[in-house]
Amino acid sequence: MRMEIKEEAVESTASSSVARSRSxxxxxxxxxxYVMILPGFLYFxxxxxxxxxxLVIAFQEYDPFLGFLNSPWTGLDNFHRLLTDPDLGMLLRNSLILSGLNLILFFPAPILLAIMLSEVSRSWFRKSVQTIIYMPHFLSWVIVVNITVVLFAxxxxxINNLLESLGFQRIEFLTDSHYFRALYVLQNIWKESGWSAIxxxxxxxxVNPMLYEAAVVDGASRWRQVWHITLxxxxxxxxxxxxxRLGQVLDLGFEHILLIQxxxxxxVADVFDTYVYRNGVLQGNFSYSTTVGVFKSVIGLVLIMLANRLTKVFGQEGVY
Amino acid sequence: MKRWLPISIAAVLAMGTIAGCGDSNDSKTNAVNSENTNSTAPSSEQSSEPDSDKADQSKKLDIDILTISYGGANWSNDSAIAQFLNQKFNVNLKFQAISQDNYEEKLNVLAAAGNFPDAFLVQKPDYLKWRDKGVFLDLAPVIDQYPNLSQYLGGKESLQFMNPPGKIYGLPYYQIETQTSFGIRKDWLDKLGLQMPTTIDEFYDVTKAFATQDPDGDGKADTYGFSASLVQNKTDFKHIDPIKAAFGLVNNWGVKDGQLISWHTQTKELEDFATFLNKAYKEGVLDKDFAINKVKDPQDKYETAGKVGIDDVVPNNFYQAIVPKLKKVDPNAETVQLLPPKGPTGLQGTSTNSITQKIVINAKIDKDKQDRLLEMFNYFLSDEGDVLTKSGVEGADYKKDGDKYVKLDAFDQDGANLISTLLLRRFDLHTQIHLWDDPTTVSNVDQWFKNNEPFKWADAAAGLESPTATKIGTTIDQKFMATLIKVIMGDQPIGDIEQAVAQWKKDGGDQMTKEYNDAYQATQK
Amino acid sequence: MRRFNARGSQPIFTVLTTGMLLVSMLIVLFPFLYVVTTSFAPREEIVSRGFFVFPHRWTINAYGYLMSNRQFMTSFLNAVHITVLGTIVNMSFTSLMAYGLSKRWLKGRKALNLMVLFTMLFGGGIIPTYLVVKSLHLIDSYWSLYLTGAIAPFHLIVMRSFFQNIPLELEEAARMDGCGEWRLFGRIVLPLSLPAVATFTLFYAVQNWNAYFNAVLYLNDSDKWPLQVFLRQMMNEANDSMENVSGAFEYSPSVKMAAIVIAAVPLIAVYPFLQKYFNKGMLMGSVKG
Structure with missing residues (x-):
């Protein structure tokens, strides 16, 4: 309860200071x-x-030898090619499903981890867990996928050797497309949760520890403390x-996907990044790669704007 | 904040540069080229003048070379070979080898920036796309001055390959054509009392026996007949070419009745092939993981696990790595060459590479540099250079011990053989043979190649261009493979192949066939 | 730590969190051990796959080999160099700008925020960036790496939101004492934001440590390449022509794994030192709620 009061106080100071500076x-x-911002500004x-x-090359048939100005203009042809590609539906479906799974399962994992870690009282235990689950971030996808194959081939x-020795059937984890999505999300969680928890x-x-102390005095349980203070x-x-993250809804980790595809x-595994790799990058077709990139970004932009609007409706500060 | 001032000014200048693309000099030349692509490239005019005193190396030159790396060491300026070459040719050689997945990107960026290296490796699609844009030096007028280039790179025909008549825009990067062949576990055959298979049916019987009759005698059903993988972009199989050939499939593109046809359209042959593999998959003869294997996995499985009966063998590698490794797993292991099995109609073929990569010299650089590069290349192919680029520098990379040679650690660490493995080498089966290699091994390796030679199974469209193939080939080939593999794994009925063929043709296959045939007919005239 | 115990002991809660953490730790540890122990396994054992987690015999040959490999050591030192200097550039640019943008009263703030956000979504791609780098004559210089990645918009935005969470009263109080913006930033805001500073220093350091493609793109001199390029080259899996793969020198699995371990160790080792900044309530002394 004290928390909310404090926040209100902050808000009111903020608005008064805004008013003052306007005048x-x-x-x-x-x-x-502005001087502080300048180096960053120049960087941008x-x-x-x-x-x-x-980005103009999205509207061209870009030829590296002709350059940005002299390459032939093709208007919206590249976008037309993308939007009429019979695979577009599949790409969108695959990307959105994987992204959705990421947001539902992978996004909360580090939050949960951070909360649990913060609730551990033994410092050596907390520190060891923290350090260990942080390590996989330093393995490249090549290695993570290799390890997966060693385990799941x-x-x-x-795993399959174990299953068989226990009298079960071998399971085609890697070649049965039904396992693909689970595999993808679990690999993400395994590799990045500890890192993202930081x-x-x-x-x-x-967080001010006094808040917890006050809560204990009020007789709040640990669950309630998490709910009312930590969250x-x-x-x-x-x-x-x-x-x-919503802005990157169509970015699913190109290297990762390509390796497990x-x-x-x-x-179920073909997404925009792998599609553009095949149809643009490998052919040195920068125009088409750019077109697909722009398409992805526009979708990301729309989602960010919607989410930001929504956040503000609920009285929170957005990203801009 | 002060140092930002010059940078921001530079940035404004940069805007101008971007608009013009590349250095102002370069963009001017580019513009000229694009206007008259049919006329001769500007630099060929210079180089057509015979060079009277080419021994002039008084000026120290920076030489930039870019090629694809396949793993291993990087070029180091401190290495003995780098220092040797820098001194011998009075150059400062920068040799970049970057991995395949980044190569295309970097090369295209450099193209856009008008910043090509002085010499670099170009793969087929880029070579055909850029060949006539005046960016590669035409070597035709000067090739005769460099005898080793004309002598050791497969001769006129090979130099002319993939070039317009009378032009030579690049030097071929040699690959052994019939490089791999099946090796089979002789000890397993003997143990089970089987004969060497000669037909595809016998091949099946033998590999099935390997999978089911416990050839390693450990009482466990953990062996299998053969493995396979897909090529890197997942558009074709790898390691089972002899099986494909036996069923009458062509190597990517083949000639039937004077016309080029793709293996994607050989419905009958595909069905036979898929039926064969499907059976092998079901009965545990074929590696269950063939669809996810990486290119090198089958070989690793053969040599490290000792559970596979057949391997697709690279002979050099076989004697230097596979045999010793396999001996550690199973001291009785003995591998012998298995010639391609005969198909139902008696067809045989072995895995066959095409030589389509080219080393090109930048047409825009000073003539001095071009000459120096050509001299270096000429030297690499000389007898002395051949030894140098394969074995390194005596005293640093190897030493003489009595009448034998011994390899030193620096050889591997410095990548003393990078030039021969990644850039330029003679058309010679001994691409990977070093001074210190055992002569019996060398003659064994030669024997494998010789045995394989008669079964060449070439891709008839190797040097030909199809814009459609460049644009969407990978995509439709991958889709086709998806069906084929699902059929083999029993997820889809055999009848689906017919649909996949039809779909492939419709999605662009017919167009590709037409384009390749047009290109093919043009070369036949 | 007594503090937390004082929060009322609830056995179920403690058992549950501890249990879940323990399980996740084991799930992470097991495959990771595979990498580490392979690096210590002698060749014969790897060849025969006679072990999965622990080899019967241990050897440090692989490490000895790498330490004596000049190219490996050069690229390792290059990576250290790039990481240290690059991270300094990153943090100066990012924290200054993030601090500036955290001022709610700043005119033009929204436009600047949008400008930053926009670059998270849209980028010109590698060709135009290369042209800029080239026209600034930064090719073959490490400054090409530092400057092209000076600010990660994502980090900037998150850091800004951390700065925004610092109570405004503090700022007001400091201003009363006659503190200018630079002093306010250096003396009050940065020390108060140590968790954020630690986090983003780490994030940038890791990013610089792992930087790979830009190095290949902007540096033509292979002696300048950082560790990740060496590592990639080492891991490079077969292209379709088998001969090249076998012909070029191939590293044994234990050497590959040892290289991965060495590449990971510096940043894993840094972590415990940063952990103290993530302790709950470490800032309580200065923030009076």
Whole structure:
């Protein structure tokens, strides 16, 4: 309860300070801040916005020897090719399902982990768990997929050998497309949960322990403490990360997917990144690669804008 | 903040550059080229003048070479071979080898920036696409001045391959054509009292016996007949070419009645082939993981687990790595060459590569550099250079011990053989034979190649171009493979192959066939 | 730690969290051990796959080999160099800009925020970026790596939101004391945001440590390439021409795994030192709620 009161207090101070600065010359007050922002600003202009001019090739049949200005213009042909590609439906379906699974299962995993870690009282235990689950992040996808094969292969995989020795049938984990999605999400969780938990742990580091002490005095159970103190403390970070993830809803980890894709699971495993790799990158067709990229980004942008709007409706601070 | 000023000014300049693409010099030349692509490239004019005193190496030159890496070491400027070459040719050689998955991207970026390296490796699609744009130096006028280039790279015909008449825009990167063949566990055959299989039916009986009759005698049903994988972009099989050939399938593209046809359209042959593999899969003869195997997995499984009866063998590698490794797993293991089994109609064929990669010299660089590069290339192919690029520098990479040679650690660490493995080498079966290799091994390797030679099974469209294939070939081939593999794994009925063939033709296969045939007819004239 | 115990002992809760953490730790550990122990296994045992988790005999040959490999060591040192300098550039650019954008009263803030967000979604691709790098004459210089990746928009946005969570009263109080923005940032905001600073230093460091493609793209001198390029080259799986694979020198599995372990160790080792910043309530001294 005290938490909410505090937040209101903060909000009111904020709005009063906004009002004040509007009346005075905010520009002058902002000078030191603008100086601080300048290097970053220049970075964005030089290394992000100038190159963005290259997006014009989405409307061209880009030829590296002719350059951006002299390559033949094709209008919306590339977009037309993408939108009329009979595979588009499949790509969208696969991407959205995998993304959805990521958001439902993979996104909360590190949050849960961070909360559990913060609830552990033995420091050595917390630290060891934290360090160990953080390690897989440093294995490349090639290695993670290799380990998966060693464990799950049909012919000689560890798990299947075990199943057979226990008198069960071997299961085609890797070549049966039904297992693909579960495999993909579990690999993500295995590799990245511990790593992604860091950011939430950092957010929890800012919580005032007195809040918990007060809660104990009020007789709140541990569950209630998590619910009323820990979760609210994570709220703004969770919201921001969630919105930003929505912007990348069609990015599913190109390297990862390419490594676990095979002809048998292609029907569920083909996503935009692998599609564009096949149809653009490998052919040196930068125009088409860019077109697909723009398409993905526009969808991401729309989702971010919607989510941001929604966040503000619920009275939270969005990403812009 | 001050140092940002020059950078931001530079950025403004950069905008101008982007618009023009590349250095102002380059973009001008590019523009010229694009306007008259049919006329000769600007630089060929220079190089057509015979070089009178090419021994002039007084000026130290920076030489940039870019090629594809297949693993192993990187080029190091400190290595003995680098120092040797830098001194011998008065150059500062930068040799970049980057892995295949990034190569295409980097090369295209460099193309766009007008920043090609001085010499680089180009794969078939890019070579055909860029060949006539004046970016590769035409070697035809000068090739005679470099005798080793004309002598050791397969001669006129091979140099001319994939080039317009009278032009030579690149030097071929040699690959042994009939490089692999089946090896079979002789000790298993003997144990089970079986004969060497000669037909595809016998092949099946033998591999089935390997899978079911416990050839390794450990009382467990853990062996299988043969393994396979897919090629890297998953458009074809790898390691079972002799089986494909036996059923009458062509190697990607083949000639039937004067016309090019694709293996994707050989419905009858495909059905026979798929039926065969389906049976093998069901009965545990074929590796259950063939669809997810990486290219090298079947070989690893053969040599490290000792549970497979057949392997697709690269002879060099076989004697240097497979035999010793396999001996550790099973001291009785003995592998012998198995010639391609005869199909129902008596057809036989062995896995066959096409030589389509080219090393090109940048047409835009100074003539000095071009000449220096050509001299270096000429040297790489000389007797001395051949030894140098395969075995490294004496005293650093190997040493002489009595009348024998011994390899030193630096050889592997410095990648002293990078030039021969990744860039340029003679058309010579001994691509991987070093000074210190045992002569019996060398003659054994030669024997494998010789035995294989008669069963060449070439891709008839190797040097030909089809824009449709470049654009969507991979996609439709992958889809086709998906059906074929599902049929083999029993997830789809054999009848689905007919639909897959029809779908492949409709999705662009017919167009590809037409384009390849047009290109093919043009070469036949 | 007594503090947490004082939060009322609820055995079910403790058992549940501890149990779940234990299980997740084991799930992570088991496959990871496979990598580590393979790096210590002698060749014969790998060849025969006579073990899965623990080899019968241990050897450090693989590590000895890598340590004596000049290319490996050069690329390792390159990676350290790139990571340290790159991360300094990253953190100066990012924290300054994030701090600036955390000021709710700042004019033009929304436009700047949008500008940042937009780049998370849209990028010009590698060709135009290469052209910019080239025209700044940064090809073959490590500055090409530092500058092209100076700010990750994602990190900037999250860091900004961390700064925003610092109570405004503090800022007001500091201003009363005559603190300018730079001092406010350096003396109050940064120390108060150590968890965020630690987090993003780590994030950037890891990103720089793993940087791979940009190095291949912008650095033409293979002696300048960082560890990840070496590592990739090492792991590179067969292309379709078998001969090249077997012909070029091939590393044994234990050497490959040892390289992975060595590449992972520096950043795994850093972590325990940063952990103290993630302790709940470490900031309580300064923030009076």
């Amino acid at each position: 005075s010359s905010a520009w002058i007050r902002g000078i030191p801040i 202009v030089i290394f992000r916005y100038i190159p963005m001019g290259g 049909t012919q000689d995989g560890g 950011i939430f742990l950092a957010a929890l580091a800012g 609210p403390a994570l709220k703004s970070t969770v919201i921001i990360l969630f919105i930003l 095979n002809p048998v699971n292609l029907g």
